[in-house]
Amino acid sequence: MPSTDRKQYTVLVVDDAEAHRYAIARGLRAEGFETLEAATGRQALELAPQVAAVVLDVNLPDIDGMEVCRQLRGAPATAKLPVVHVSAVFVTGYHRAKGGHAGADEYMIAPVDTKVLASRLDTLIAARRVG
Secondary structure, three states: OOHHHHHHOEEEEEOOOHHHHHHHHHHHHHOOOEEEEEOOHHHHHHHHHHOOEEEEEOOOOOOOHHHHHHHHHHOOOOOOOOEEEEEOOOOOHHHHHHHHHHOOOEEEEOOOOHHHHHHHHHHHHHHHHHO
16 A cells, blocks of 8 residues: 555554654654544544554553453454554563454554554555455
8 A cells, every 4th residue: 555545544543651642643644644542442442443543552541452452353343453552561472472362463562663653554454455
């Protein structure tokens, strides 16, 4: 998917740390995506049906990101939504595997390179549109 198409896709950035959320959202906007932001798992679940993909922190204050991902996968409106977990705290292979079992398409360690994240989102969004 060419980067010129990115404006038609909105990415939900979920992180309880305002600075992290801002940095990722700003980076994705610079790469051409539209963004929505959420600070909690509850907000993420409410906003997710409106977006093309979710960048989801694992460590959230109300519902952890793994459970948010499971709930997204369990709801018909969001079951195929691309989800990229991001964490600065849970960084081991065990955590990556746990994210995969929860249904995440990708697991990235923070801080993330937004060019790499944007490229990965391109691939995931295109794959979900075809499949």
